[in-house]
Amino acid sequence: DAGVIQSPRHEVTEMGQEVTLRCKPISGHNSLFWYRQTMMRGLELLIYFNNNVPIDDSGMPEDRFSAKMPNASFSTLKIQPSEPRDSAVYFCASSLQGTLSSYNEQFFGPGTRLTVL
Amino acid sequence: KQEVTQIPAALSVPEGENLVLNCSFTDSAIYNLQWFRQDPGKGLTSLLLIQSSQREQTSGRLNASLDKSSGRSTLYIAASQPGDSATYLCAVAQGGKLIFGQGTELSVKP
Numbered sequence: 001d002a003g004v005i006q007s008p009r010h011e012v013t014e015m016g017q018e019v020t021l022r023c024k025p026i027s028g029h030n031s032l033f034w035y036r037q038t039m040m041r042g043l044e045l046l047i048y049f050n051n052n053v054p055i056d057d058s059g060m061p062e063d064r065f066s067a068k069m070p071n072a073s074f075s076t077l078k079i080q081p082s083e084p085r086d087s088a089v090y091f092c093a094s095s096l097q098g099t100l101s102s103y104n105e106q107f108f109g110p111g112t113r114l115t116v117l
Numbered sequence: 118k119q120e121v122t123q124i125p126a127a128l129s130v131p132e133g134e135n136l137v138l139n140c141s142f143t144d145s146a147i148y149n150l151q152w153f154r155q156d157p158g159k160g161l162t163s164l165l166l167i168q169s170s171q172r173e174q175t176s177g178r179l180n181a182s183l184d185k186s187s188g189r190s191t192l193y194i195a196a197s198q199p200g201d202s203a204t205y206l207c208a209v210a211q212g213g214k215l216i217f218g219q220g221t222e223l224s225v226k227p
Contacts, residue, residue: 031213033215042218042220045215045216048213048214055213056212056213091160097213105151105166106163106215108161108162109160111160
């Protein structure tokens with residue numbers, strides 16, 4: 001298996017531009033997570049999906065951030081408009097979860113390093 | 118609100134030493150605890166996962182323990198090697214998601 005795939009690996013953009021990050025989870029996994037990592041705040045969960053449905057988006061910082069999962073093999077995280085404080089590494093992870101009361105191992109992608117000038 | 122703390126924040130040891138990394142959490146109602154390794158500029162690699170009903174897990178030179186009642190976990194690394202240098206993160210599973218500590222940055226000197 002190729003693991004969790006993220007693109008692009010690096011993104012440099014100017015303030016005000018739209019940014020779209022992409023993720024392909026491990027085949028067969030039914031849960032997908034988007035995280036943001038910064039030196040100041042560490043690793044924070046932004047949103048997660050179960051069977052393509054958003055379950056918890058309480059970590060999404062503001063309305064400029066949106067995430068979609070149109071099918072089991074693809075998800076996007078969009079920032080519009082982007083700001084310098086959005087600069088961070090964004091990780092996608094996936095896992096296989098049986099029921100709401102069970103929890104299984106998460107596998108992380110390599111991340112997208114976003115720089116907003 | 119669950120809080121996860123890792124001590125120390127950074128650790129430097131000579132090659133060959135056995136070492137212990139610590140993780141504590143405030144709410145014992147967790148499904149499991151997971152230890153990760155992160156190399157600079159890379160993603161997270163899962164090392165060990167301990168279910169809430171378990172006390173420890175072992176993989177090679179790594180041993181992780183879990184004491185839910187006291188809200189503590191330790192990661193023991195035996196006979197450390199320079200290749201073990203990385204940041205180690207613990208995370209507890211609660212409410213269907215992971216809550217991470219800030220990590221311990223480990224440096225193993227040859």
